[in-house]
Amino acid sequence: MSKQPKPPKPDELAKSIEYKTPETQWMETPVKFKPGMWCYGSRPKYLEEVGMPNPREWSPADDDWKLPENWKEIVLDGMKDRLGKYRTFKLFMDICVRCGACADKCHFYIGSGDPKNMPVLRAELMRSVYRKYFTTGGKLFGKTAGARELTEDVIKEWWYYYYQCTECRRCSVFCPYGIDTAEITIMGRELTNLLGLQTDWIGGPVANCYHKGNHLGLEPHTIQSNIEMMCDDIEEITGIRIEPTFNRKGAEILFVTPSGDLFGLPGIYTCMGYLMLFHELGLDYTWSTYASEGGNFGFFTSNEMAKRLHYKIYAEAKRLGVKWILGGECGHMWRLVHQYLNTWWGPPDFLEVPKSPITGTVFENAKSTKMVHVTEFTADLIKHGKIKLDPSRNDHLKITFHDSCNTSRGMGIFEEPRYIIKHVARHFYEMPENTIREKTFCCGSGSGLNAGENMELRMRGGFPRANAVRYVHEKYGVNMLANICAIDRAALPTLMQYWVPEVDVCGVHELVGNALVMTGEKKRTMDLRLEPLPGMEDEEEEE
């Protein structure tokens, strides 16, 4: 595999962004694979482990992608099949008027200036082929009708640009017909996956998740020991020993969170927040080592793979006999739990309508899927005054909140996390209104693009988000970027290091863990990162 270069320096990168169009028409402008803008091809073993087609060693940098003999037939049959299965796909191929309202709404376009990153053109890459093979006008008039032949170069162009889209749906907010590029990118990835064109960064987690239950491939005993290590830290901070349970039958609640929370910083601080909160409440809940992944890289592969991976959640809830499911902070996990899970595997009639055992609140909004978002759960606790909070413990933080794409535009959870932050901390500042809520910008690394080799792509895609963070950093001294997404927690620290190094990243429940006053705790001198709390700098070494 060719080594990919480091991205240029931030100011050079920023200067290189120009919103210009090339001299040649887009169909006559061949795709150029720029270093640092694409991910490695998947190792064959990952495809073999889940039975995906055409496993082989290949690199996107090679001329020969070792496609199957009948690749064209596979793709065209695949398109035909999907045009008959997804109304979005068919409709969005037909009704675009190319008004251009979406053009400058994409973070990859804003950060790269590459016109094929305008959502409308990203879709035209596919539409041009659709017209050629599926419409009379395209068959008769060819290029005049905006149609073009499907060639290997077109496949490469698809692959390059459908892995420069994070399926964030920002363009679909502005489109007068609601055309959602995510739907087209999803199809683009499904079709190229029929040819074995998976990326390594997605293929690995998919194979891991299928067999071991989570993207990171953590085995049962490792999950347990990771969480126990967090409990050690919690004991050091609070003096309280927490004993969570795993795969316990008869628990009231199954807790499912992305495995990113179990491994790596700053995800584990968020996880410590959950552990402390649930312990303080005396919640009758269990972890599962089998359903140990809320996220789903299958969604970045194909609908079928996503469904295969998300089978475990309900299956495990049924096996353990829990009443309902609580879900941790994650972006695409919640897009899927909210909009797909129940359709794939539901309705889960063996579960009960979720009811908070602490407040008695019945979560009517989850009465069919039976899965509650942890910020819904915690916001309800705070509203009913069921937990004691000392927000001054977060006084060293000036916080802003990053709405994750999936929870924003595929769910609509805006107020719950903000309500929590405002109760567990005292310094909260919003980023400019055109960069938050439904208009939020992606971290630039979603939908399986958070690899190492495509760093320039990630830094470009994250530029609009970082730009807004820099604004509140300069204006209010913001130093903490809170979010409710595991990919954000993995990707934003790198982005901040690059663009706004003064700002750190945390999950909302890390802030909860800091502020939570626990029964019988010792005097807190450290936050969850084992750093001294404000005013406690001298007491650090006391014990």
Added chain:
Amino acid sequence: MGALLSFGAVVVLLLIPAIGAGALKLHSLFGVVIPYLAVIVFLVGLINRVIGWGKVPVPFKIPTTCGQQKSLPWIKHSRLESPATGGEVFLRMVLEVLFFRSLFRNLRTEKAPGDRVVYGSSKWLWVAGLAFHYSFLIVFLRHLRFFKQPTPKIIGIIESFDGFLQIGSPHLLVTGLVLFGAVFYLFLRRIFVPQVRYISLPADYFPLFLIMAIAGTGMLMRYFLRVDIIKVKELTMGLATFHPKVPEGISVIFYIHLFLVSTLFAYFPFSKMVHLGGVFLSPTRNLANNTRMVHHPNPWNYPVKVHTYEEYEEEFRDKMIAAGIPVEKQPEPREEEQPTEESEGKE
């Protein structure tokens, strides 16, 4: 390039009736046969198109949520941007279809000094879009006077509003000018905004030129060339009552206008203009954000291969037992392998 091609096509479309109805006097062809054919193509084509879309299932309920979900009772739910019921979806669609809600959000992204990006308000596309569609609608309604005898009162009222400026005789109707102006703006935008020019196809310029030509010939007829309106109505009433007749002495400009309109009708179902029907079916807009409350079935949901808990425990049983994690099956004294990867699914 695309613009020139489309312009040329519209010039040809102007010449066809000019020669056919003007020089060759094929009045029945251009006055009756072609308009009938065009309307049939329009109706059949559009219905086919909508049925075609309608037949494709909506496997997942995937509204684009642009506001707070309905969750806890004390959190203010955004009914219009994140509708949870059918009624709320209806209201969202009303805003979308009648007021172009999403386009109203439009922003302009620009690079600013200091390597920053800024987002400014950008409503001109929305204004021009509304002006274009509504003036076209009113012009269309006004023309119903040619297909109904006596002219319905409501059309008279529309016309009197339309002519409120009371300039000239016959009164200048504002919507015709607005229609022409709005389409011209949309054209200029395609030419002068580099990004929009870059994405534009001949199929984007053609309807603009065609509609400009339709509005242009219409105004020419009304204000300058003055066709014999009585005879025109005789012809159109004949069409409307299915007793077509072609009075002598209608000037060729009318046939040109009618031919262009016929072209628009016939072209409509095969063009991007089908968004008229498509917007109602868009799953990101016309579905409720209540997927956790109401089960949404996928008609083609099929069983998939999964990795069961039993298979998982089989692989990790020893490690689980060593870690004190409960298992379903205690290991037997003699180890035996039971690879049981089987397909499991749910309809």
